[in-house]
Every structure is written in C-alpha cells, then in structure tokens.
Amino acid sequence: MKFSTSFFPTQKEVPVDATIPSHILMLRAGLIRPLAAGVYSHLPVGQRIMHKVMQIIREEMNAIGGQEVFLPALNPIELWQETGRVDDFGDIMFHVKNRPMVLAPTHEEVICSIAKNFLRSYRDLPQIWYQIQTKFRNEPRPRSGVLRGRQFLMKDSYSMDFSWEGLDKSYDKHAEAYKKIFSRCGLKFFIVGASSGAMGGSGSQEFMVESESGEDTCAVCPDCGYAANVEVAVSNVPPLPRAEGDLRLEEIHTPNVRTIDELVEFLNVPAEKLAKSLVYMQDNKTPILVLMVGNDQLNETKLSSALGPNIRPMRPDEIVQFTGAHSGSLGPIGLKNFKTIADNRVKDANGLISGANKDDYHIGNVDFVRDVKLDGYYDLREVKENEPCVQCGQPLRVVNAIEVGHIFKLGTKYAEDLKAYFLNEKGEEKPIIMGSYGIGVERIIASHIEQNHDENGLIWDESIAPFHIHIIGLNMKNENVREASENIYQILLDNNYEVVFDDRNDVTAGFKFKDADLLGMPVQIIIGEKNLKDGNVEVKVRRTGKRSVVAIDDIINKLEKLLH
RNA sequence: CGGGGCGUGGCUCAGUCCGGUUAGAGCGCACGGUUCGGGACCGUGAGGUCGGCGGUUCAAAUCCGCCCGCCCCGACCA
Known part of the structure; x- marks a missing residue:
C-alpha cells in the first residue's frame, strides 16, 4: 500500500x-x-x-x-x-x-x-x-x-x-x-x-x-504464579492471636477520635488491636455490621459474595438512627437488630478495641468468643502488596490489569x-x-x-501488525531512489509480504522517519541515495532500533531472518 | 449520578480574571521557491456563527442564566 x-x-x-x-x-x-x-x-x-x-x-x-x-x-x-x-x-x-x-x-x-x-x-x-x-x-x-x-x-x-x-x-x-x-x-x-x-x-x-491503565486489580505471585482478582484473592496473612488471661470489657474515653489512624495514635496501640466496624444496608432494610482488623480494607465484592446483592454503605443519618452514635464510634457491643459478620482474620480473637456506639467512647478487651454474637466469619479483606502468597509464601504483588477475556x-x-x-x-x-x-x-x-510502545510510538508484533514492512523512500524526487524503492516494493509484494511504502515526495526524511516509528511496523527499509550508490539499503528493526546496511539483492534473505 | 477540568481554524494552545480596533500563534493545509538521513527553511494565501440558546450592555470569546458536548476522579462495570 x-x-x-x-x-x-x-x-x-x-x-x-x-x-x-x-x-x-x-x-x-x-x-x-x-x-x-x-x-x-x-x-x-x-x-x-x-x-x-x-x-x-x-x-x-x-x-x-x-x-x-x-x-x-x-x-x-x-x-x-x-x-x-x-x-x-x-x-x-x-x-x-x-x-x-x-x-x-x-x-x-x-x-x-x-x-x-x-x-x-x-x-x-x-x-x-x-x-x-x-x-x-x-x-x-x-x-x-x-x-x-x-x-x-x-x-x-x-x-x-x-x-x-x-x-x-x-x-x-x-x-x-x-x-x-x-x-x-x-x-x-x-x-x-x-x-x-x-x-x-x-x-x-x-x-x-498487567497494565497501569487497567481497571481491575489483581494479586499475583511472581514466584509460583498464583494470581487472582482482588475480588477473590487471599493471602497467607495470619489471623489475630488470642491474648492470655481473662480480660474484662472496659470503656475508654476517646474524645474527637474518629479514624483508625487517630485511634492508633491516641491509644498508642497497633492497628491489629483494633476491630474496625463498618455498617451497610441490604435491600434498604437490613442493617449489617462488618468487623475487620483495623488496618484491613473491606472488599465490597467479597461482601456481596458473602451476603448477596443490593448492599450499600449506610447513610450518616441511618447510622445515627440505628446505632445511636456517629461513624468512628461504632462497634459490636450492645448493637441490636444488626446482622453481624466478621472477617476470618478476627475469628475468635480477643483483647480488641472497638467503638462503644456512644460518641467519643471505645470499648477495650472485646472478646469475639465471649462478647459478640456473629452470623458468620467470611473472607472479606482485600489482599495488600507484599503479603505472603497463599500458595508459596513469597510476597505478592498487587497490580492493575486489563481484562481481555x-x-x-x-x-x-x-x-x-x-x-x-x-x-x-x-x-x-x-x-x-x-x-x-x-x-x-x-x-x-x-x-x-500498553505493553509495546516507546516514546516514538507503536511497536507491533508481526502477528497483528497492520503491515510487516514499512519502506521509506527518502528523497522520492531523486530518480535512483524512486526507481529502487518502487522495485523493492514490488519485490516484497511478490514475496507475499504486507508492505506499506512511504512514497510521498512532499515531506522530508525526518517526517517519514517519525511517521514510521509512530506507526510501528516491525521492520523498516530505508532507501536513500548514499547507500544506494553501493547497491545497499538500510534495514531497521522497530523494536530494537537496530539498523543494518543490506545489499538490495540480499533483502529477502535478511527479511526471512527478521520476520516469520 | 456526585466531584473536578475543559469547549476559540484540521491539531495543540494564547486571549476570558479586569468587556472596547479587523480574534491571535505554532503545527497542518494550498501555491511558488530553496532543501532532501530524524517532524527543514523563505515567501504568499485560504480557513473561525470563539459549543448552543437566552440575557446584561452603546459594545460580549470575555459578565450572568440555562442547555449541550468532551476528558479525569469516584459510584457503576455481564
């Protein structure tokens, strides 16, 4: 063409x-x-x-x-x-x-x-x-x-x-x-x-x-090949241990402490000591309490997998109506009429701190066995970067990805x-x-x-490239260049290559080079006066940028090595 | 649907805050010439209802209102 x-x-x-x-x-x-x-x-x-x-x-x-x-x-x-x-x-x-x-x-x-x-x-x-x-x-x-x-x-x-x-x-x-x-x-x-x-x-x-531009997030193990969408991915992060002793519930005054981070700082305890409470509504009628380890992220797709569809976060006014407190002071103790579930990681844990359902107060030493009536434990947390692979224990990567199939x-x-x-x-x-x-x-x-480009443009694999070869006739006003370019174009077509031939005579060499790199055909054949004098042309591989001077008679040979 | 940004020749943008000759630039395009191995140069030229409608004003790309469109973040995503 x-x-x-x-x-x-x-x-x-x-x-x-x-x-x-x-x-x-x-x-x-x-x-x-x-x-x-x-x-x-x-x-x-x-x-x-x-x-x-x-x-x-x-x-x-x-x-x-x-x-x-x-x-x-x-x-x-x-x-x-x-x-x-x-x-x-x-x-x-x-x-x-x-x-x-x-x-x-x-x-x-x-x-x-x-x-x-x-x-x-x-x-x-x-x-x-x-x-x-x-x-x-x-x-x-x-x-x-x-x-x-x-x-x-x-x-x-x-x-x-x-x-x-x-x-x-x-x-x-x-x-x-x-x-x-x-x-x-x-x-x-x-x-x-x-x-x-x-x-x-x-x-x-x-x-x-895998691509930064992807809309999905996946956990992948570079070592053993484990890979899963974070909507279902799990890691080998350990469950919380049970603390020794019989610890009594205690009310803790926590003025103006709203977030997990603030609580960690205020109480000077690790986030693993905190039981985070998230509240949702299902079908606009069933209030749901979800308990997680403080610094774990709830994956809402996992939540829906556990409890079914039509779940949404509770509105602030509903939170007050159903719990008597504001977001940041919620917890499982004393909460009525909620369906309550928890992430596997807090299963049977104790000695935890959660909200008291009273603004500015938390409760310490919560024991999931003793104090909380649960409707079940589920895998609800989202896997994080560098957590151990569930199969081999090596650190996981969490990457964006494009779903192609x-x-x-x-x-x-x-x-x-x-x-x-x-x-x-x-x-x-x-x-x-x-x-x-x-x-x-x-x-x-x-x-x-996304996976095959550089600052100059596209880089096609031969299998899906629009053309195999991009011929650049540099100065098409030069008779020798024109004749040689046309000949080579015809030879390549006769050899069943798919060829695009930049035969424009009104743009400069640089313009053609830029277009060729932008379009990204696997192989470029550059035909210019100097090489032509010796019966040669230049062959450039787009992906590597590698150039070689090739005798015209040898082109098909050369191409057979580069393509197919 | 919520939040943010944008809309001016084909493309990328300036001008809008603070209204005031004939709305600009670079690239691209047309014609002529010089070039001819990394988007080259000189000259001439064409190309615009300034997203649309309405309003304010002596005067609107510029101010106000409504609408439309496009992009980004979020929600959503068989």
Whole structure:
C-alpha cells in the first residue's frame, strides 16, 4: 500500500482528550477517531489490525470446533424480559425508542432462542457457536479510549452441552484456545479466578494483561504464579492471636477520635488491636455490621459474595438512627437488630478495641468468643502488596490489569428461563448446560499497545501488525531512489509480504522517519541515495532500533531472518 | 449520578480574571521557491456563527442564566 494514495492520518500533537498510552497512540497513529464518548470509528490501519486479531481468533475458535454465527444486535425486548435481564442490566442496556426493542449487550438470549428449537436431543450436543460482533452497553462513564466503550467489538462464544462433564470439557477447550489466542497476539497475560458477578454460574476465570491503565486489580505471585482478582484473592496473612488471661470489657474515653489512624495514635496501640466496624444496608432494610482488623480494607465484592446483592454503605443519618452514635464510634457491643459478620482474620480473637456506639467512647478487651454474637466469619479483606502468597509464601504483588477475556460456566440458568430443553438418553427433558466465553477485540489491541510502545510510538508484533514492512523512500524526487524503492516494493509484494511504502515526495526524511516509528511496523527499509550508490539499503528493526546496511539483492534473505 | 477540568481554524494552545480596533500563534493545509538521513527553511494565501440558546450592555470569546458536548476522579462495570 502506498502512502501517497492512502489514508494515514497521523498527528504529531498529543490529543487533548487522551491520557493513557494506548489511547494517545491509537489517535496519533490514525487507527481510530472518536465520534462520541465511548464510540470510535476504525480507520484503515486500525481496521487492518482488527482483522489480524479477528483472524487469529477465528483460527483458534475453529480449531476447537467452534462455528461462527452472526446474530442480531437488534433484539425484541420481550426476549430479554423472559430471563429477567432487562431489570438486571437496567440502564446499561440501550433501549430503542420507537420499537419495543433493545440493542444487545451480549447474546445468551438469542443463542438460547435458536437452541431451543433445534437442539432437542442429547445427540445434537455438544455445540460451540461463536460470533465476532459489535455489542452495545450504555456505560455510565466510558473511559480510557477503547478500553471501555459504549459500542465495542466482542468475540463471544457459547457452548451447549448435555452433561456437566461436557461443560467442563468445553470450558477447558476455551481456556486452551484463549491461551493460544493471546499468546499469538503477543500479549503477556495471566489467568485469574474471578467473581462470576451478575452472570451467575459455577465458575469463571479472567484473562488479564498487567497494565497501569487497567481497571481491575489483581494479586499475583511472581514466584509460583498464583494470581487472582482482588475480588477473590487471599493471602497467607495470619489471623489475630488470642491474648492470655481473662480480660474484662472496659470503656475508654476517646474524645474527637474518629479514624483508625487517630485511634492508633491516641491509644498508642497497633492497628491489629483494633476491630474496625463498618455498617451497610441490604435491600434498604437490613442493617449489617462488618468487623475487620483495623488496618484491613473491606472488599465490597467479597461482601456481596458473602451476603448477596443490593448492599450499600449506610447513610450518616441511618447510622445515627440505628446505632445511636456517629461513624468512628461504632462497634459490636450492645448493637441490636444488626446482622453481624466478621472477617476470618478476627475469628475468635480477643483483647480488641472497638467503638462503644456512644460518641467519643471505645470499648477495650472485646472478646469475639465471649462478647459478640456473629452470623458468620467470611473472607472479606482485600489482599495488600507484599503479603505472603497463599500458595508459596513469597510476597505478592498487587497490580492493575486489563481484562481481555472472561470464561464462564453458566450452567442451566438461561436454558431454564428460555425453556431450552433437550431429551437425554433416558428420554428425560433436561435444560441445556451452557458456557459463555468473551474476548474484547479492541482490548487486545489496546493491551498490546500498553505493553509495546516507546516514546516514538507503536511497536507491533508481526502477528497483528497492520503491515510487516514499512519502506521509506527518502528523497522520492531523486530518480535512483524512486526507481529502487518502487522495485523493492514490488519485490516484497511478490514475496507475499504486507508492505506499506512511504512514497510521498512532499515531506522530508525526518517526517517519514517519525511517521514510521509512530506507526510501528516491525521492520523498516530505508532507501536513500548514499547507500544506494553501493547497491545497499538500510534495514531497521522497530523494536530494537537496530539498523543494518543490506545489499538490495540480499533483502529477502535478511527479511526471512527478521520476520516469520 | 456526585466531584473536578475543559469547549476559540484540521491539531495543540494564547486571549476570558479586569468587556472596547479587523480574534491571535505554532503545527497542518494550498501555491511558488530553496532543501532532501530524524517532524527543514523563505515567501504568499485560504480557513473561525470563539459549543448552543437566552440575557446584561452603546459594545460580549470575555459578565450572568440555562442547555449541550468532551476528558479525569469516584459510584457503576455481564
């Protein structure tokens, strides 16, 4: 493809609306253009990359027996009412104004609606159907370029099995395929156990790419490979020990002490001696008290996993109403009508200090066995950096990550709601057992950029590079340069390389170099007068910056060493 | 939805606090010329309802009100 007749809208300036590297570079390199918040056009170079990624996905999905389908984005709202997901998604789902229809944010319903009519026997199963299509979600706040958009391209596949063992197999096949896909796309990724969230189901894993720009937080062990989303991650931090002796409850006057830090300072005790009390409301009616070690952080996803959905922090006025005290002086002693749970780490501990439910007072020597009636201990605390790994004891890292893939064992929820039943070998009617497996296509690209760029621009892996080779004809007004460049361009095309040829005759050398580095093709071939006199050109590897002078006759040889 | 920031040629910005010639700069763009291995230089030129609507005023990019849009933090995130 020749530069002079193509659309490569690169720009030098950093776009004002972009803050993370992938977003900045996708805009600067002319891959995408914003149309509205969270909505992007893919320009020719960006679209080539999308195709590369999609091709890899298709190959690996086909390899596990996946069959590609194309499903409607426009769905009758009735279909979504059958699974109750109109309410589940709420404002996240786009609703069409002048028809009773919605824009599909995912496709379990459509899949089931097809399956119920055609997959009637266990002999029709298993099946894996996949799609690579635009999904629509009315995100409250789109952000980070293509990482969280309102319209985005997703590979979703759906497995349908007649047995739970079959589901396990389909799930494992997807896990293996995903490893291949992300590896082939040049991503450094890790897999974490995840919370299934509103999708429901029995198991799920996320494929994560470590990046400062990621929205998820994961604990990872550099030593043994343990990795988990902090929504489920645990560490080997020890539980609180039981102190010796029979310690009596005592009231402690703590004027104007509100926070754990202030309490530590005021009483001159370690934070481990403090039992932190957090108050929540469930379903707007059930007050909940959560007890944690003073300097531990509650993870609200873990709280929801323990107690169910619809939990929110209690409002200040509710706190006073239900406890008689203000936040900062709350505790388990004397509190009535609260559902009370505690983090595993304070299990059966004693000698702790908690709030007295009376402003400016705390209570010492609280004993969780003797003084507190609990509705259960749960893992509620969020893992912190450098805590010992639960598997090997080495210090954990806590990192941000981009979720590029998520695989779920859905089970029978959707099949039951939509009455997708089959007859098993005994003639019994059973719901189809489903799995669903997503990949964010743009997220792969953004993640690759986050992991592969420098101050000059993009650095593509060959597998998803829009072109393999970027030819720079330096002074195209020079006949020798023009002729040699055109020749080499043709030779490379004849050898099945994908080539972009900067044949512009109205920009200077420096301009072309900058554009080439910004666009980031793996190999650049620089054709200038001086080298040409000796029958040579320069070959530069974008990633390393390494340059070498190569005889024109030897180019194909050289490229074979650098590419493929 | 709460908090913050921003909106001026295609891009990046100045001008707004303190109203007052014809609204500026750099880059980009067009034309001519000089250059030709790291966004080169000279000259000429085109390009703006200053986000929109309303108000105050002799006079509004500038002050006031409402609305819209975009970005960031938070809430939310199958």
